[in-house]
Amino acid sequence: MGFQSAIQLAARTARCRLCQPPTSKSWFSTKSAPLGGRNILLMGPPGAGKTTVGKIVAHKLGLPVVDVDDDVLERTWKMPVAAKLAEVGGRRFLEEEGQTLCNFSASGCVISLTGSNPLHADAMEHMKQNGLVVYLDVDSNDIVERLGRMKVNRIVGQEEGVSMRDILLYRKKFYEKWLDLRVFCGTGDTVEEVVEKVLRAVERYQAHDEETYVSTRCGSAEISSRNTYFSDVVIEGLAADGGLYVPKKGFPKIPKREWLRLISMSYPERATVLLEKCIHPHDVAALDLRNMVFKAYGNNFSSERVAPVKHLVHNQYVQELFHGPTASFKDLALQLMPQLFAHCLQPMCNFLILVATSGDTGSAVLSGFSRLSGTDRRRTGVLVFFPEDGVSQIQKLQMTSFREGNARAVSVLSDFDFCQKSIKRMFGETGLTGHLAVEYGTVLSTANSINWARLLPQVVYHSSSYLDLCRDGVIKFGEPVDVCIPTGNFGNAMSALYAQQMGIPIRKVICASNHNRIVADFITTGQYDIQSRPLLLSHSPAIDILTSSNLERFIHHVSGRNSSLVKDLFSRLDMQKHFQLPEHLLGKMQQQVQAGWCSEDDCLAAIQEVHTQSGYLMDPHTAVAKVVADRLQDDSCPTVLCSTAHYGKFAPAVFKALQIQNVPQDPMEQLKELEAAASGPEPHREMMKCTRERDRRVHRVCQADYGVLVEEVESMIQDSFLKVT
Structure with missing residues (x-):
């Protein structure tokens, strides 16, 4: 009618x-x-x-x-x-x-x-x-x-x-x-x-009480009488039982006519509509959410389209997720997440955000939280731990350039997994968290991809890439696409699966690993084994990860929310360093996700090949996705490669791929030379600025000792919240 x-x-x-x-x-x-x-x-x-x-x-x-x-x-x-x-x-x-x-x-x-x-x-x-x-x-x-x-x-x-x-x-x-x-x-x-x-x-x-969150490790019989809302999970980050929060009722399904209307909208407009459907207005009022979104995706991004999709070669397209202030896809979440965090803060407490990073997350967190102002900024500290030899020179410069306010980056003489395990251990030690709360009035939280407010904004850009293809006439709404994602922690892949649940016709989510291949091996065999597997450094350090946290959310999803199974599997991983997924779940998992891995030589060869064909420069992470997509896609539908970082962040690897001799030592000169060699993407203004204004003061380096990291946390709290002004 x-x-x-x-x-x-x-x-x-x-x-x-x-x-x-x-x-x-x-x-x-x-x-x-x-x-x-x-x-x-x-x-x-x-x-x-x-x-x-x-x-x-x-x-x-x-x-x-x-x-x-x-x-x-x-x-x-x-x-x-x-x-x-x-x-x-x-x-x-x-x-x-x-x-x-x-x-x-x-x-x-x-x-x-x-x-x-x-x-x-x-x-x-x-x-x-x-x-x-x-x-x-x-x-x-x-x-x-x-x-x-x-x-x-x-x-x-x-x-x-x-x-x-x-x-x-x-x-x-x-x-x-x-x-x-x-x-x-x-x-x-x-x-x-x-x-x-x-x-x-x-x-x-x-019905606010129906829009709550549960831990991946908490069965229905164990659910407490206290409802856990969006505002709670943003602050808590990790569930008390060590699990990860997921929405109890899953994601809303969006009708086709609404998707059609979103096609003509800008990225912030799309994000506003989609996030309103996922965040209850009692947690974040619609007007507040809209203001946050438009601040997050404004002139701080160098592209007006925020996360544009461009044709690469043949039936492959690349979604450029690196136009934010730190030249990484992490900005798409971390320009918004700090605002959500500040909005949900409880009164009368200080909060210290602890972050383990393999490179990009650290600078993105520091950038995002640095944009807070007033009381929100005074009550919030950020401490980033990163592996001293596990990030690129540009990444290190970005992280250590944040020296003002309640923000600090400390390197550790170990790898990312040690940093992440140490932070998870801190959250699990009630003696430590209680001491910090009583002694300093400070609560620990996290901005890693285990935090739901980190993962949720990523659903938007996977949805947006499909809508861009519809807008540009590549496909009609309802026609399938494949998405290939370089991943180590599985958060980016999980957000693509959530976009699929909301109604985006993603046919296959392809996970691309480098030679560490932990995700690829698990999806192929169902066996997760890190007993004798060393972490190998690579040209794509953001996915140099052995403990893939967000796989926990995927197993919870694919098992029909079997929290007992999840708890058992990840307890085994903590204690025995391995587990085997039940056979019936392995087949179910492989129906939703495919995976492959890429050698270092193949990664560099892909960078050179694409540059020779089109003049376009990929970073090593995008190249990993390109190699795996070439092997696994059947070319019956478009494939979107998630380009997670700007090539300039990994200049030495790109120079090696292009076989350019006499590479300048100065990072600024490296960026200028690569810029001259590339027809696209364009130079990244904020990265150029950071490199130009770099401060060569020595940053803090600490030993790979859990007790030393705890001391760093306490020192950070004292410096941030106990200053006499």
Whole structure:
């Protein structure tokens, strides 16, 4: 049924009115309202269907319905709205409309606002005091088409020479300002579908207790009486039992029409819509979330598209995830995660973020948290541990350049796995965490990919890459793609699987390993064995990992949330350094994920081959993905390679691949020479700036001793939070 037929249906539906004089300004319901007496305020542009949807929603809920135009403005003014507008003009109309609404009161009603009500701040403040604002976010093409059918060619506030699309875009910022809930309407949604979305949105708003998180190691019989919400998992990072948090109800499934509408949107707009569906508004209000997203993905990224997809060769495409301030895909999560963390902070505590990094995470965490301000920054410290000989020179320069504020990077004479195990051990020692809390009022947290707020933003860019291919005409929505991801910790791969759950037609997630091949071997054999496997340094250090933390989330998912199995397997890994996945799960896992690995020689050869063919320079991690994709893809659909870092971060390896002799020792000169050799991607401005302004002061290096790392943590807390100012 279309909107016109629905209007006729609503007209036949009796309004639940009270026997009051026509001039009464008070509306109330004697029935049990779903929001405890609060009103449901439907907001949106003219043509969004507020009146029609409001009547049907009110009928379904058994509540009074109020149309502001008919029941408030015309009753008060004793004339049609159109006549009032003609009499006083646009600006005066908005003021009188707002003042009239300020004198209106209601309780337990469904209220359809006018399209211009949100332009009057006092009126909206008044209405929000006892109302939940539900924004009918309708595609502008649908709005223009409906208004055309209704022969409406101008709306309130639309000046001469301003198009309908421009005035709708202008108004959108006011709707975004006042919304509590967004009902994201797909292209061509029927009125019945919009009504159901409104009802589900209100139901979700009430059911905060159903949108909780569980540990991958906690069975239903062990679940505590305390619900764990998004705001809790952001701060806690790691579950108390050592498991990783996952959403209890999984991911929401997004209808095709909504995906179609997202195709034309910018990256921040896509991120806002998708994250609103995954984060309950009680944890992060819609307006706050939108502000965070637009700050995270703004002019701090060198590409306007944030994570653009470009054709590489044949049926392969590359998603450039390195346009953020530290030239790594980690920026896509870590420009947003610190804002979420600060928003969810509990009062009266300091928080120390502990991070183990194999290169890119450290600088991305330091960059992200450095953008906090005021009290949030004073209450938050960041301590990064990285392997002294396990990161590139550029990565080390980036991390050690953060010297001001509560941020520090310390290198360890060991590998990434030692750093990560040490941090996980700190979280598990209640004596240590209790001492830090009592002695210093400081709580430990983490920003590694084990933190849910790190993983969730990555779902957005996997979704966005598919939408970009649709926008560019490479595929039509619904056609499959493969995604090939260089991975060691499995977080990037897991986020692609979550995007698949939300409705992105990813056919295969291909995991690409370097010669450490821990993920590739596990997915091939089901055996995870690190008993006698040394960690080998490589040209792709970000995936030089033997303990792949996010595999725990994957096994939890593929086993049907068998937390007992997960707990047993990872206990064995901790104690015996190996485990074997049950045979029936191995086949199930291989249906969702494929894997391969790449030698060092093949990695360098791929860099040279692509550069020779196209002039495009890949970093070694992207080259690992290219090699594995070439071996495993069948070329029946496009393959997207996740390009996780800019080539400049690994200049010596790229020089070796291109067989360039007499490589300059100075990092700045290395970047300039590679820039001259590449037709793409473009130079990375922030990396160039960091290298140009590098400080060669010696950074702190510590021994591979757990006790020494604990001392570093305590020293960091003392320096950060016990300073006398």
